[in-house]
Amino acid sequence: MRATRPLILPGLVAGALVAILVAGSIVAVLLRAGxxxxxxxxxxxxxxxxxxxxxxxxxxxxxxxxxxxxxxxxxxxxxxxxxxxxxxxxxxxxxxxxxxxxxxxxxxxxxxxxxxxxxxxxxxxxxxxxxxxxxxxxxxxxxxxxxxxxxxxxxxxxxxxxxxxxxxxxxxxxxxxxxxxxxxxxxxxxxxxxxxxxxxxxxxxxxxxxxxxxxxxxxxxxxxxxxxxxxxxxxxxxxxxxxxxxxxxxxxxxxxxxxxxxxxxxxxxxxxxxxxxxxxxxxxxxxxxxxxxxxxLTIRGVPTFTDLPVSVWSAAGRSIWVAAASALLCVCLGLAISVAAARTGRRRAKGVELAGMLGLAASPLVLGTGLFIVTFPFFRPDTVALPVTAVVNAVLALPFALRAILPAVARIEGDYRRLADALGFGPWAWIWRVLLPRLRRPLGFAGGLAAALSMGDLGVIALFADSETATLPLQLYRLMGAYRMDQAGGAAVLLLGLSLLAFWLCDRGGRVDADT
Amino acid sequence: MLTLEGLTIRQGTFELRADLSIPRGAHVTVIGPSGAGKSTLLSVIGGFFEATSGRILWNDLRIDDLPPGKRPVATIFQDNNLFPHMTTEQNVALGIRPSGRLRGAEPQQVRGALKSVGLDGFGDRKPGALSGGQQSRVALARAMVQDRPLLLLDEPFAALGPALRVEMLDLVTQLARDGGRTLMIVTHDPDDARRVDGQTILVADGQAAPPQPTGPLLDDPPPALRAYLGP
Structure with missing residues (x-):
């Protein structure tokens, strides 16, 4: 159809990126497994x-x-x-x-x-x-x-x-x-x-x-x-x-x-x-x-909340960064793939959708291993620890994000595409004035899911990070390993609060004043 | 004048032919059994569905190669005429500019249109806070500001009660008359056709017949229409 390329192209690119990331990790694993x-x-x-x-x-x-x-x-x-x-x-x-x-x-x-x-x-x-x-x-x-x-x-x-x-x-x-x-x-x-x-x-x-x-x-x-x-x-x-x-x-x-x-x-x-x-x-x-x-946890952790070491707070800062990046990436990938799947021909739509679902085949450590093998020759692992954690968790959350976004986009296409065409909406007007306002709920859910997952991730980060790039879960694990249980309790309460807050912010943002 | 020239619409085993023209300013109801292709015919004129062959002309200019938004056509659908996340005013504003960002005297134009459909002061409400009849009025107000010479309505009031439907039909015909617009309304109810009191296109047996004056047609129906109307 006319003028739909701007709507399809980003999705094809997003699907290809996810496929390359997952398939690339798997190929890297295969090569080294020998x-x-x-x-x-x-x-x-x-x-x-x-x-x-x-x-x-x-x-x-x-x-x-x-x-x-x-x-x-x-x-x-x-x-x-x-x-x-x-x-x-x-x-x-x-x-x-x-x-x-x-x-x-x-x-x-x-x-x-x-x-x-x-x-x-x-x-x-x-x-x-x-x-x-x-x-x-x-x-x-x-x-x-x-x-x-x-x-x-x-x-x-x-x-x-x-x-x-x-x-x-x-x-x-x-x-x-x-x-x-x-x-x-x-x-x-x-x-x-x-x-x-x-x-x-x-x-x-x-x-x-x-x-x-x-x-x-x-x-x-x-x-x-x-x-x-x-x-x-x-x-x-x-x-x-x-x-x-x-x-x-x-x-x-x-x-x-x-x-x-x-x-x-x-x-x-x-x-x-x-x-x-x-x-x-x-x-x-x-x-x-x-x-x-x-x-x-609350009884033990809350009293120590005020005298947590600086390392915990800076780890919390890194975790927030990772969660925000992961949420944003997951929402963008999910939206692009869903829009492309709704607008392109049936066979290509299946392909794009499948690419988004690839995360289901991999576990955090499998993707982490693959990315470690790929990036190790070029980067010190700790320098890429945070971006890799954000990306892997976004890809792992993507299948669940798509389950929320895909049907919603299909429904909006079915209900309002004709009306938008009749009013002469271009692709950008369609995205900004129809799709985004009506997708706030599933997008908020997807972002919240990715944020919470990456905020709590302990698999990928444990592979890559050193003490300078530890996120809050890793820092918490280290406190537990050192038997500093009171501080660990405080850090756990902080992490729990941040995860709940991240999910609540995204999910709530999608619900407030959303007329469905 | 709207001309459908040797139009053939095919979809699987479904086929509809139309070879007719509608004079400018005419009020036409499209009537016929369900599944005969009334809505499909409107979709083809509106640009949402492509005809297999034939041409569509408005004042002797081809329009069948234009995208829906560029045709001289404003359409009101059976449902989903309004965006639920926008206020009444924002919905109407889309008829002037798809961006919704109005300038100059355009906001007044929007309010004027809302007034003309009897929704003065409802500008801030969202569709969810309006009754079915009021939602139809908003869609009508938007069609008015769209200012297209051809107004297509696809059973827009089917969900309304009888009294409200008559009221809306009268409003539509009056607004169309005031603006000198050509009107096409799909309906399955012969009473609607009589109320509009113009011409009627019968869609039946794979054929859209040329428009004929509604009253005489319904009083002395040809066999296909008689079968539809029943005893």
Whole structure:
């Protein structure tokens, strides 16, 4: 069509850039992977651990989420809205912050052990396999709850009315209505969580390690940092990629519920409910499990907030820089690709869209490894640490950004393109006067997501940075390593606050006064 | 005068032919069964859909090779006539300049147009705060300031109640008459056609018939129209 080139070209360029970045990293990994003889026994142990801990974490998260989701779906109580907000939020929570919170509850001198000591229980250790799995359940229980809750909410209210009119017992309702729903939702939810846990780095770095609890991502990092064996790191990155792609393809084959969907605030009228005590207990335990670490962190961290070392503040400054750059990049890429996909022919549109989705095939450490190999001959790693962190996180957030932006752009094209054509809008008027104002919500969400992800990133930055270029999560990790737990608590509260603020600013910016 | 010269519109198995002209200043309703191609015909004149063959002329000048915004045509669609994120005034202003940045006496022109459709003082509201009928009026005000000689309406009032629809039809015909505009309104309701009281184009059986005076046509309908109108 006429005059649409300015709308298509940036998207083609953006898609090509992402493709070159991801494919270039992968090619770099492939080239160097040939140098390593083969995987050692420790590497195979890492592969096995990665797979079985991910499987176990997924099963536990989903298994525990089912009663929580059921209780949330059928009970109305004060604080329900806040709890649902909480189960939607963990992706904003930096991993390292949550780990510190978990340490303060389950660690050596944490709440659980102190209470246990009072009644004479032996000490629990959070380090090792069970610590890794505990942390994964902490992160993924909310996601699983949200996905399964959506399944429950998707059951039409009329079904329960019909069940009541047929005087079905709770057991019959479970068998005829709830069980079929769970069969549809649970495999997808479990696969998503499995996929997330296979690329776990920060949790394994802090709570795991050693021959029994090292993930592939951690092994990549160690091959780099400790052995400086780039060939082996590349080979491990290849294995990691194979795992991600295999799990990703499996997740594609199984219908995965949409985690972004709304409408979770309604409670379906039920006639089969008994006394609420069981549900109340489940909700209280889940809330305690999810909130206690954050509470412990706040109690410990806020008092030290005022005398944090300068290094923490300067690291915070770098983190803000990275988050802003990453958010901006992610929004620009997402917008350009979405507009091009909506305006160009079907086959090219698929290509551009696919390029934007490439981030799904890679993990932070895989992309980091590739970029390290590519940039190392030319730059000192610490000089590019911050830009690389911003870029990698933007590319990793891009698939989720596209899921929000693409359908919105398609809808705007369908609703208003004709009107804009009739009024003689050129491409710039279309972008500035129609597209941007109407896209504020998904763009704000995309920016907030990229900002929060890059703000909390501990994978890429750990590969590249030295002490001069540490971001806040890395600085926090170092404080934890030096057992300066009070300062670490203060830094964690700061990081948590910044992540929430970054997401809130973007997301809020998209919502205020947006007429949809 | 609008001339459709040997126009053929093909889309899959759908085909519509039109060979007719509409005199300047005429008020024409386009009527016929759903799926016959009434809206498609308007889309082709407006430039949103390309004809397979044939020419479209306005005062003997070809317009079918112009982009929609450059044709002497203002269109009001079935829905999505307004941008929800803009105020009423901003929406109307787009009819004067796509940039929306007005100069000189243009803001007064916008307010005048809003007044002429009975929306004086509604300039600051956004479409979400207006009723369906008021939204139609805003779209009409914009079509007025667009100042194009040909005004196309594609079932614009289908969602309104009967009384409001009559009111809007009267407003449209009056505004078109005042501005000397040529009017084409797609409708599926013969009462609308009678209300407009001009000429009618029957679109049926793959053919858009030349316009005929509405009253006599409806009183003594040819077989295709009789089938549509029912007993």
């Amino acid at each position: 140098e390593a003889p083969s995987l050692g026994s420790a590497d195979w142990a890492a592969v096995r651990f990665t797979l079985w801990q991910a499987a176990l974490s997924a099963v536990l998260s989903v298994g525990l989420a089912i009663p929580v989701a059921r209780a949330l779906a059928r009970r109305r109580f004060p604080g329900r809205g806040a709890l649902i907000l909480l189960v939607g939020a963990p992706f904003i929570l930096p991993v390292i912050v949550a780990i510190l919170g978990l340490l303060m509850v389950f660690g050596r001198s944490g709440w659980v052990n102190e209470i246990g000591a009072l009644v004479g229980l032996p000490q629990l250790s959070i380090y090792g396999v069970h610590g890794v799995i505990l942390a994964h359940v902490f992160f993924n229980l909310p996601l699983a709850t949200r996905l399964i809750l959506q399944g429950w909410q998707a059951i039409p209210a009329e079904r329960f009315r019909l069940a009541a009119s047929l005087s079905m017992a709770p057991r019959d309702i479970a068998r005829h209505i709830e069980w079929p729903m769970l069969k549809g939702v649970v495999p997808g939810a479990a696969l998503v969580i499995f996929l997330i846990c296979t690329s776990s780095f920060a949790v394994a770095l802090t709570l795991g390690g050693g021959p029994r609890a090292t993930t592939i991502e951690l092994a990549i990092y160690q091959a780099f940092r400790f052995d400086f064996d780039i060939g082996r790191a590349a080979l491990l990155a290849l294995v990691q990629m194979a795992v991600t792609v295999a799990a990703g393809l499996a997740a594609f084959a199984v219908p995965v519920p949409d985690a972004m969907g709304g409408g979770l605030d309604r409670v379906v009228r039920r006639w089969d409910l008994g006394r609420p005590w069981g549900d109340a207990l489940v909700i209280a335990l889940a809330a305690l499990f999810l909130l206690a670490p954050l509470l412990a």
